Amino acid sequence: MSLTPVERAAHYATRSSRFAKAGPKHLAYFKSVLDQPCSVTQRKGKMLTEKAATAPYNIDWMSQIQGDTPAVLLPTCTKQVSAILRYCQEEKLAVVPQGGNTGLVYGAEPVFDELVLSTQLMSAPPVVSKDTMSVEAEAGVILQQCQEACAKAGMLFPLTMGSKGSAMIGGTVSTNAGGIHFARYGSMHANVLGLEVVTAKGDVLNMMSTLRKDNAGYDLKHLFIGSEGTLGVVTRSAIRLYQQPRSKQTAMFRLSNFESVLALYHLAQEHLAECLSAFEVMDGESLTTSPANQVPYKRTDKNDAFRAGSDFTAAYFCVLVETNGSSETHDFEKLSEFVESAQTRLGDQLSGGGAYEPILSQSAAQTAQLWELREGVPVHLASSGRIYKYDVSFPIDKFYCIVEHTREIVYKKHKVNPAEVLVVGYGHFGDGNVHLNVIDLTRSHAAELDAALYPGVYEFCAAHGGSISAEHGVGMQKRDYVHLSRTPETIRLMQDVKRMMDPNGILNPYKVLPLDT
Amino acid sequence: MSLTPVERAAHYATRSSRFAKAGPKHLAYFKSVLDQPCSVTQRKGKMLTEKAATAPYNIDWMSQIQGDTPAVLLPTCTKQVSAILRYCQEEKLAVVPQGGNTGLVYGAEPVFDELVLSTQLMSAPPVVSKDTMSVEAEAGVILQQCQEACAKAGMLFPLTMGSKGSAMIGGTVSTNAGGIHFARYGSMHANVLGLEVVTAKGDVLNMMSTLRKDNAGYDLKHLFIGSEGTLGVVTRSAIRLYQQPRSKQTAMFRLSNFESVLALYHLAQEHLAECLSAFEVMDGESLTTSPANQVPYKRTDKNDAFRAGSDFTAAYFCVLVETNGSSETHDFEKLSEFVESAQTRLGDQLSGGGAYEPILSQSAAQTAQLWELREGVPVHLASSGRIYKYDVSFPIDKFYCIVEHTREIVYKKHKVNPAEVLVVGYGHFGDGNVHLNVIDLTRSHAAELDAALYPGVYEFCAAHGGSISAEHGVGMQKRDYVHLSRTPETIRLMQDVKRMMDPNGILNPYKVLPLDT
Secondary structure, X not given: OOOOHHHHHHHOOOOXXXXXXXXXXXXXXXXXHHOOOOOOOOOOOEEEOOHHHHHHHHEOOOOOOEOOOOOEEEOOOHHHXXXXXXXXXXXXXXXXXXXXXXXXXXXXXXXXXXXXXXOOOOOOOOEEEOOOOEEEEEOOOEHHHHHHHHHHOOXXXXXXXXXXXXXXXXXXXXXXXXXXXXXXXXXXXXXXXXXXXXXXXXXEEEEOOOOOOOOOOOOOHHHHOOOOOOOEEEEEEEEEOEEOOOEEEEEEEEEOOHHHHHHHHHHHHHHOXXXXXEEEEEEHHHHOOOOHHHOOOOOOOOHHHXXXXXXXXXXXXXXXXXXXXXXXXXXXXXXXXXXXXXXXXXXXXXXXXXXXXXXXXXXXXXHHHHHHHHHHHHHHHHOOOEEEEEEEEOOHHHOOHHHHHHHHHHXXXXXOOXXXXXXEEEEEHHHOEEEEEEEEOOOOOHHHHHHHHOOHHHHHHHHOOOEOOOOOOOOOOOHHHHHHHOOHHHHHHHHHHXXXXXXXXXXOOOOOOOOOO | OOOOHHHHHHHOOOOOXXXXXXOHHHHHHHHHHHHOOOOOOOOOOEEEOOHHHHHHHHEOOOOOOEOOOOOEEEOOOHHHHHHHHHHHHXXXXXXXXXXXXOOOOOOOOOOOOOEEEEOOOOOOOOEEEOOOOEEXXXXXXXXXXXXXXXXXXXXXXXXXXXXXXXXXXXHHHHOOOOOOOHHHHOOHHHHEEEEXXXXXXXXXXEEOOOOOOOXXXXXXXXXXXXXXXXXXXXXXXXXXXXXXXXXXXXXXXXXXXXXXXXXXXXXXXXXXXXXXXXXXXXXXXXXXXXXXXXXXXXXXOOHHHHHHOOOOOOOOEEEEEEEEEOOHHHHHHHHHHHHHHHHHHHHHHHHOOOOOOOXXXXXXXXXXXXXXXXXXXXXXXXXXXXXXXXXXXXXXXXXXXXXXXXXXXXXHHOOOOOOOEEEEEEEEHHHOEEEEEEEEOOOOOHHHHHHHHOOXXXXXXXXXXXXXXXXXXXXXXXXXXXXXXXXXXXXXXHXXXXXXXXXXXXXXXXXXXXXXX
């Protein structure tokens, strides 16, 4: 992914003069804090200052943002986090919290010389309770390890996503991560039962609990879910679990137009209802860079239509439907009835005159193959050229309009050759979450694409009831566009909350919040 | 329900001198605001000042708290709400927002001479969208009307509860109402997609949206969900809908001890998983005041054991299980398998040697009967004597311990005759939400019961990982006990948030927040 002009400007804007420079005195203090062993585990914290050691913490996952931190602090317990933040607040030292560093919006890296506070060493084995159907995990526990611990106890952790092998629980909570099963199990606001947070002033807020219902005063944990580490550092959380499904079924469909996708979605709600766990959509163009043997349907091409400027919708759509349930027989029956009903109702839009019959997976291997196709899409697209990635959301009936609009702007208004630049859309249809990707295959269209996409894409979202950020968050990348998705009054309250909770603005500066006007 | 000593003291404590008295000048201003017709509906607002007219707004649902408001303001649009609150903030006039006035914690009535701001006239027909699976409703829409509008479009509104005929949407959002289907569909934090709020300063925060995923900055709507109208007045909301189930099944069980209830719950999770929609528990004692022809099992009595001070658990437990799903055949099969498995695994604990076989409802009439039993419990208990009602929550394995503990305190420590005072427990087991009721059948034990229950019940919650308020909220009733369920640091932040958002403390004073220390 490339930095846009705005991102570049933001990145190279001046370091705020309100922050102190971390010097030997400060580092000595941090060392003394981290050298105190945790009272529970007896483990000491760590501090990294060598360039080689701090390098991976200084750069984002897509290698776009390069910070210059003087030190990475790796506490082992909440008490150390508290001492560090209290001191940073007093001494006006800027600090950026970091988990697995898998974010896509430049939210977890230093922009200039902020200290890095990594939760990596806070990773005691998660505690799974079958009785309360919940798991308690420290911030540094890796998502996949947490999922596995839950699965061992017959429980399902509600979140999963591509980065599960590196993403950490603290980060998934702080960013309100979404993923593939969001439509079924809901957001972190729905699933976090308890939270421990250290505020930007260094106060420990112990809101840990595994209770389902708890209306004793303001539910402040929601302030920290999705605020991307700008108000506090999540150190522990308790998350609601679900029964591990006994049965997983998948089916794939090829549809000739968007209206049929929408109709298929409504049929899925009707027939699959309580067991529907994913409804993923990929347009035909997003599959053009995937290996041919992965794509179960014959690919078709709309390049000529795009070039002619006559029609910007997709050549076709692939839909991946998954069910999770407690009875294989029932789920298979439901899925079969759903497929039959779809064939009756959608006719030729679905079957392409018999050429593209739906696929009902018959084996775990086939299911894995279908998911491989879906999960491979962003990977193959990214390796095909210089990529612009957008994570936006719309009311689902308008899911695809952003892709058509972008094609019109790129191919028609800016006259870019469709053979040289791909404009594709795929994503979590059930959540209205579309990933618009624009890939400069020849790496020669930076100027036209920058002009076509910024701030056009976000403005289109704002004008059509969409959000500039569906699941990735704001970070530094979208800070200057938040006003397109939030009213001035709402932004003012965000700023008031930030000022109250972090008077010196030391926690994750330059991120999320638009600058005060 | 009776006022406790603490509640009495709180109620008759001094009116805060920081508030102005509403005089003719103020009322004239309100009249001028309310006389401006709403730009959309052209409807004017109303102001009530006659004692007879304001009386129903001055008293709570249980006739315990009697306020003395000088005026009830009934705006018809958000703009009027904004003008009223801005003026109240400037003039230091205390104001209490009120919806259907069905709350149980004295949260929606004036304590002294606060103005009442009723959302009753903001009740345009709700807008249901099948495409986005959501409903948009003004604050004054009655819950049941909203449910019916959704059902007409084949959609299910996620919240239902006994007070649905009077409770209003704004109040259910402001109080994060729970109810019977909470375990299946989650809290208001999980289901509110968008919100419009007028803050205590009079700012309109338009956060309306039907998007499922929207991570564009702090998600401030959660501040207003469950803060019981102390930070702002909810004027509109968009709420997530679900597919209307095609099939509803119910079954009833009689179990001899609590361990079997817990085992049955885990079996239900295993066998019913995605279609389980309610798991309600009633102890045998809670059924003693219900009409005999409603109770499907022979009632048994533990009075002698209580009197002997030897054993304080229930005589037996009744469990009502409900499923909601998309296929009647599948759901009935699942429920039958669940019942069989329960019979095998729980044996005599379940069947009582064949005397108490589980009941699988065979008709809508039988289902209605079983629900009538459950819903009648609080009604029959309340009409049997002077009642103390508690709405608390525990980790589910500790669900019943509060009832046993209270019996021990009342019957053993305070030597109250179990024939004269009932101590019973029932509630939403899946949420760990137990309703402890103590009924003074002879209305002659006020002194012993006040001493036994306050603050003992809440302290027991705090000591056993429970919450002093599961779903009813805090209001004025539990304000002085919040510190038992929240840490000092967390309460301090609640107070900081309140001060920032409502500098003169005019919005719903004397409620929710413990007094500053």
